[in-house]
Amino acid sequence: MKMIPSYSAFARILALGALIVLGAYAQAQTPTDPLLSWNNGPAKQAIVTFVKETTTQGSPKFVDPVARIATFDQDGTTWVEQPLYAQVMFAFHQLGAVGAKDPKLKEIEPFRTVLSGDREAIAKLTLPDLEKILSVTHTGMTVEVFQKSVQDWISSAQHPRFHHLYTECIYQPMLEVMRYLRANGFKTYIVTGGGQDFVRVYSERVYGIPREQVVGSTAGTTFGYKDGKTELTKEPRDVRVDDNDGKPIGIHLMIGRRPLAAFGNSGGDQEMLEYTQDGGGARLEMLVHHDDATREYAYGPESKIGTFSDALMAEANKRGWVVISMKNDWKHIFAWEQ
Amino acid sequence: MKMIPSYSAFARILALGALIVLGAYAQAQTPTDPLLSWNNGPAKQAIVTFVKETTTQGSPKFVDPVARIATFDQDGTTWVEQPLYAQVMFAFHQLGAVGAKDPKLKEIEPFRTVLSGDREAIAKLTLPDLEKILSVTHTGMTVEVFQKSVQDWISSAQHPRFHHLYTECIYQPMLEVMRYLRANGFKTYIVTGGGQDFVRVYSERVYGIPREQVVGSTAGTTFGYKDGKTELTKEPRDVRVDDNDGKPIGIHLMIGRRPLAAFGNSGGDQEMLEYTQDGGGARLEMLVHHDDATREYAYGPESKIGTFSDALMAEANKRGWVVISMKNDWKHIFAWEQ
Numbered sequence: 001m002k003m004i005p006s007y008s009a010f011a012r013i014l015a016l017g018a019l020i021v022l023g024a025y026a027q028a029q030t031p032t033d034p035l036l037s038w039n040n041g042p043a044k045q046a047i048v049t050f051v052k053e054t055t056t057q058g059s060p061k062f063v064d065p066v067a068r069i070a071t072f073d074q075d076g077t078t079w080v081e082q083p084l085y086a087q088v089m090f091a092f093h094q095l096g097a098v099g100a101k102d103p104k105l106k107e108i109e110p111f112r113t114v115l116s117g118d119r120e121a122i123a124k125l126t127l128p129d130l131e132k133i134l135s136v137t138h139t140g141m142t143v144e145v146f147q148k149s150v151q152d153w154i155s156s157a158q159h160p161r162f163h164h165l166y167t168e169c170i171y172q173p174m175l176e177v178m179r180y181l182r183a184n185g186f187k188t189y190i191v192t193g194g195g196q197d198f199v200r201v202y203s204e205r206v207y208g209i210p211r212e213q214v215v216g217s218t219a220g221t222t223f224g225y226k227d228g229k230t231e232l233t234k235e236p237r238d239v240r241v242d243d244n245d246g247k248p249i250g251i252h253l254m255i256g257r258r259p260l261a262a263f264g265n266s267g268g269d270q271e272m273l274e275y276t277q278d279g280g281g282a283r284l285e286m287l288v289h290h291d292d293a294t295r296e297y298a299y300g301p302e303s304k305i306g307t308f309s310d311a312l313m314a315e316a317n318k319r320g321w322v323v324i325s326m327k328n329d330w331k332h333i334f335a336w337e338q
Numbered sequence: 339m340k341m342i343p344s345y346s347a348f349a350r351i352l353a354l355g356a357l358i359v360l361g362a363y364a365q366a367q368t369p370t371d372p373l374l375s376w377n378n379g380p381a382k383q384a385i386v387t388f389v390k391e392t393t394t395q396g397s398p399k400f401v402d403p404v405a406r407i408a409t410f411d412q413d414g415t416t417w418v419e420q421p422l423y424a425q426v427m428f429a430f431h432q433l434g435a436v437g438a439k440d441p442k443l444k445e446i447e448p449f450r451t452v453l454s455g456d457r458e459a460i461a462k463l464t465l466p467d468l469e470k471i472l473s474v475t476h477t478g479m480t481v482e483v484f485q486k487s488v489q490d491w492i493s494s495a496q497h498p499r500f501h502h503l504y505t506e507c508i509y510q511p512m513l514e515v516m517r518y519l520r521a522n523g524f525k526t527y528i529v530t531g532g533g534q535d536f537v538r539v540y541s542e543r544v545y546g547i548p549r550e551q552v553v554g555s556t557a558g559t560t561f562g563y564k565d566g567k568t569e570l571t572k573e574p575r576d577v578r579v580d581d582n583d584g585k586p587i588g589i590h591l592m593i594g595r596r597p598l599a600a601f602g603n604s605g606g607d608q609e610m611l612e613y614t615q616d617g618g619g620a621r622l623e624m625l626v627h628h629d630d631a632t633r634e635y636a637y638g639p640e641s642k643i644g645t646f647s648d649a650l651m652a653e654a655n656k657r658g659w660v661v662i663s664m665k666n667d668w669k670h671i672f673a674w675e676q
Contacts, residue, residue: 066542223583
């Protein structure tokens with residue numbers, strides 16, 4: 001019996017060692033169900049099938065990683081939008097701060113109404129009223145000053161019904177979809193009617209989506225110098241609204257290719273889903289339907305916010321889009337439920 | 339002598355095997371100099387120092403990977419811009435195609451001049467002339483049709499002096515910087531005065547930069563339907579010129595944070611470099627100086643294209659920006675030289 005194994009035997013031992021080490025590693029990495037908060041059903045199945053088809057080498061629908069783009073609307077798709085968009089709550093809050101510095105503002109409508117706190121009167125504000133409020137609270141300051149004010153507000157602002165931070169009112173099932181897609185080589189984007197500079201403040205922390213992957217409504221900025229330092233000031237001009245046709249336009253501007261998968265919940269997402277689907281090949285279009293008044297909200301055609309019209313439902317059915325029932329498809333809605 | 343080693347001995351062999359395997363892997367991965375086309379000197383040293391400072395854990399200037407953004411101007415910084423921008427050559431070429439379909443165009447200035455091929459007359463075209471030419475050749479078609487025409491042209495168009503494809507007239511040292519930065523966790527962007535939709539056609543293949551990381555000049559698009567399919571049509575309105583102050587504005591719009599490193603070569607890049615530097619901490623600002631008439635071109639304050647004014651040189655010196663001498667800092671300029 002040789003005491004020293006031959007080189008080839010040694011090589012075999014090395015190879016065996018490496019295999020066992022790598023095998024243990026692979027086993028440790030074996031994922032549990034990536035969509036734990038989803039009930040088994042056609043919605044969950046559609047996601048899993050889409051990912052397998054587009055990412056399995058040799059699949060006829062395999063897609064090169066550079067083209068794996070998935071876009072998510074935000075309000076009503078990844079977080080709560082009722083009773084009022086978080087960004088509008090922020091704007092009302094900021095109006096208080098602006099009013100404290102500029103008391104004249106308190107005498108002018110629509111600011112007087114908002115500052116009065118009269119809920120009934122506030123509920124009657126018109127779109128031009130809201131634009132004035134957004135202009136006063138979202139422009140005239142540097143990008144950094146604006147984002148600091150968002151940061152300050154969002155780190156403590158709570159949802160009026162759930163008594164959790166807005167950034168905790170995120171739909172856990174959608175976070176799981178984002179992570180599942182990213183684990184399979186997709187780049188995930190927020191494509192929102194909300195403000196791009198607003199969402200960028202928390203997108204990385206809350207969604208794991210870096211600032212540059214947020215496509216939202218924007219307005220112009222002016223480049224200038226203050227005390228010899230460069231700065232960008234937010235202006236009330238060149239407004240681009242990232243809703244309806246603004247979504248495919250924004251996607252082309254910011255990303256430059258049609259998404260492979262798109263997620264929305266209302267009429268404002270229709271064009272994005274159409275644009276996604278018309279790219280051909282394996283695509284996934286999903287709409288969140290708010291039909292769970294107990295755990296979240298139930299609203300549809302009649303809601304002023306997040307309108308899911310009968311016409312949209314008809315188009316979803318005709319085009320084969322997947323409608324997610326919050327009530328039936330989601331085991332958990334929020335992380336705090338678990 | 340036991341024939342079967344004890345479990346602990348077996349574990350030691352496994353561990354040894356794994357170490358040797360991993361060690362061999364690490365050795366195979368040991369990089370050679372990532373900046374092979376650079377001569378040793380202050381420019382090369384500045385790049386290496388910057389990368390080490392910002393990416394070494396525990397370094398006082400360490401930067402979180404999400405903030406590692408590097409922006410590169412294109413014309414004159416990553417590829418040849420003399421005697422005329424490649425995109426202008428493309429526009430002249432396209433004008434021929436447009437003229438063939440619409441013979442009336444041949445009778446109207448400035449199109450008649452371009453189509454005549456009279457070089458002296460062409461050289462005298464004004465900026466408004468050029469805008470008319472860009473409008474006719476860059477708008478009125480879908481995004482896909484436009485990009486197909488760029489693809490067709492750029493796959494065969496050659497530089498008039500070098501007799502290589504334009505996409506081969508790339509500065510090898512800058513490609514090495516891009517790869518070196520990416521290998522160290524940086525996201526690399528093109529930030530160009532050229533057209534965003536134009537550069538996106540070849541950015542992935544030529545620079546390894548995906549379409550969504552190209553920031554350039556843009557114009558509006560219209561969303562619509564043709565034969566029931568969605569499409570985006572390029573329009574001659576809402577033009578955003580990504581040059582001078584347009585570069586920091588474009589960077590904020592498309593990326594949302596100040597770059598950590600910025601590379602340019604002319605006055606159009608000044609604001610981008612200032613904006614980068616004013617972010618504070620470890621930053622890198624570099625300007626390519628075209629001082630090599632033998633291997634490429636020598637031009638500076640007097641050039642209509644890629645003007646590097648004396649004032650810009652003075653600012654570079656004052657602010658400590660690194661000026662790259664093509665002649666002295668670059669061992670090779672083009673890949674085909676090697």
